Amino acid sequence: MSSYTLPDLPYDYAALEPHISARIMELHHSKHHKAYVDGANNALAQMAEAREAGNFANINRLEKDLAFHLGGHVNHSIFWTNLTPNANGAPEGELESALQEFFGSVESFQAHFTGASMGIQGSGWGVLSWDPVGARLIIQQLFDQQGNTAQGTIPLLQLDMWEHAFYLDYQNVKADYVAAFWKIVNWENVQQRFAAARSGASATLLIS
Numbered sequence: 001m002s003s004y005t006l007p008d009l010p011y012d013y014a015a016l017e018p019h020i021s022a023r024i025m026e027l028h029h030s031k032h033h034k035a036y037v038d039g040a041n042n043a044l045a046q047m048a049e050a051r052e053a054g055n056f057a058n059i060n061r062l063e064k065d066l067a068f069h070l071g072g073h074v075n076h077s078i079f080w081t082n083l084t085p086n087a088n089g090a091p092e093g094e095l096e097s098a099l100q101e102f103f104g105s106v107e108s109f110q111a112h113f114t115g116a117s118m119g120i121q122g123s124g125w126g127v128l129s130w131d132p133v134g135a136r137l138i139i140q141q142l143f144d145q146q147g148n149t150a151q152g153t154i155p156l157l158q159l160d161m162w163e164h165a166f167y168l169d170y171q172n173v174k175a176d177y178v179a180a181f182w183k184i185v186n187w188e189n190v191q192q193r194f195a196a197a198r199s200g201a202s203a204t205l206l207i208s
């Protein structure tokens, strides 16, 4: 019995070309994302064994494994839906208004998000999140798959800055990768996540 399953992509592996190649998409989804799903299920199974045996000698490793792999599963599940081959170019409506309110302008938001994403030291993600405590949008740097973000913040838009996400296409030129990302953002998906997060919907992460 597995708790987590690899979701299908909402488009073909080649659909995001020329911005992201089919080769990267296939590896990224079928190998990397699948490894996170398997790793999360494996951590849960080993925790069950530990409880059964009453032996928690390895619990620190297992908790770290669960955080890393479940983080990877959630992050990629969101990321795929944040992208679309039919990008409409710019945020509209309530999302556009909120970006203006909390970042000054859409352009200023994009500059901040780009800077935060490109500045990540090591592997991680740039993330636009809804913070229910301050009732506002914030930008976070997510380290690895699970670090450096506050509990309870709800991710709306994520950019994978791990080298596996871009190196085959862009080598070390992160700026070109991020510029390509902006051309394939699914703003409708971000808007749906924003509306759900702001209304407190409990199933926000499940939006596809």
Ligand code: MN
Residues within 6 Å of the ligand: 028, 032, 076, 160, 162, 164, 165
């Ligand atoms: Mn990735």
